[in-house]
Amino acid sequence: MYKVILYYNFHTIEDPEAFCRAHKKACQALNLFGRVYIAAEGINGTLAGTAEQVDAYKQYLWDIPGFAPTEFKEDQTDYVPFVKLIVKTREEIVSLKTRETYDVNKEGGRHLSPEQWKAVLDSDEDIILIDVRNDYETRIGHFEGAIRPERENFYDFPEWLDEAGLDKNKKVLMYCTGGIRCEKFSVLMKKKGFKDVNQLQGGIINYAKTVGDAHYKGKCFVFDDRLTVPIEENQEQPLTNCEITGEPCDTxxxxxxxxxxxxxxxxxxxxxxxxxxxxxxxxxxxxxxxxxxxxxxxxxxxxxxxxxxxx
Ligand SMILES: [Zn+2]
Known part of the structure; x- marks a missing residue:
């Protein structure tokens, strides 16, 4: 058995290049596979290895000053769903390409635990539920009733928001795969005047692990060779069709x-x-x-x- 982890932490890294070099060495020493991106604003990664290797990595990251609060979404697999290790620096770990500054730790939305999230969806409160993932991700699975903007890139979302004409006084709930995209999009929505912005802590992956499949239909797109993981238990039919033949399919x-x-x-x-x-x-x-x-x-x-x- 192997473990796959997905994580991010917005914590300022003074020298991303030096941090990246040290990080790559540590990952190589642990024989991990996957992808890690490092920027001045923090770290975002998905890695896989044996339980021992992955646990050693988690401890390594937690031991770096400022990274102790990093939360990991974990999954088990019977193979390592990556063929190589990529550790590199980028301008931003996730980007809306708006040239604005996003202080996600101060300006973001309220994080709802999976239980709190489910409680809102269980209630009949009038909310705006937004899936902030890309078009092809949302098709194979999503929360029931979510607005799916059908955009090809995350950085197309600011334009979508400007055109969508949503009620800024309504309660907003947003979600993505592991939570990172909501960190920035919630800041943007608040800057645009939305009053009550909420985001799913740890994304769909954490929700499925914690409370199961309530209100969720289908599968979830993931960033490794598995491509999808099941979320809805006993799913009977794919939510999508083959784009060529039209038959039910979500591969x-x-x-x-x-x-x-x-x-x-x-x-x-x-x-x-x-x-x-x-x-x-x-x-x-x-x-x-x-x-x-x-x-x-x-x-x-x-x-x-x-x-x-x-x-
Ligand atoms: Zn083509």
Whole structure:
């Protein structure tokens, strides 16, 4: 058995480059796989390894001054769903590309525990429930009744918010996979004048671990080779259909045209029909990857890059 962890912490890092070098060495020494991003505003990562390796990493991070409060979302897997380790610096660990400053620790929304979140959804309180994940993530699973803005990139959300015309006096509840995107989007909503902004502590992953699947339909997109994890117990039908054949399906495929590389919902039949591509145009690409009919859903590693650009 292996553990997969997902975490972030907005704590100022004075010298991100030096922090990154030391962090990479520590991860390599522990033989961990996954991705860690480091910026002046903090750290965001997803890593996998044996329970001992992962637990040693958690302790390593908690021991760094300022990082003791880091919360980890944990899952068990029977394989390590990464093939390499990437530890690198970025401008921001999650970006809305607005050039505003986000003091997430002071200006963010109220964090609701999974129990508090469920209590609000159980009640008949009139709320605005927002899924702040990207379009392709929300399709395979989401909280019932959530507004899903259908945007391809997280940084498209400020524009969506300006156009959505939501009632600023209503109670807002927002959620994402592990909580990090809400940290910034809640600040933005408050800056825009929303009075009662709330966010799900630890995201869908933490909610599922804590209170289960109440009010949630379907699966959850994750940032490793599993691509999805089940959330709704005894789910009978996928929420989505194959984009090529139209049959019920909630399996992702990266378009085999590397210049497109779009993640789309695709059945085995659909993959065979378009040779692993998302559309007929992509099939014409001279750089198209060959489709292995026995391993249609083999991760291409390209999806990391695809997703990270959009998050
Ligand atoms: Zn394509």
């Amino acid at each position: 992702y495929l990266n378009c085999a045209n590397p210049d497109c590389n779009r993640l789309f919902i695709c059945s085995v039949e659909g993959a065979k029909k378009y040779d692993g591509c998302c559309c007929e145009d992509c099939m014409k690409s001279p750089r198209k990857r060959p489709l292995d009919p026995d391993n249609i859903y083999m991760p291409t590693r390209k999806w990391y890059q695809y997703f990270d650009e959009k998050r």
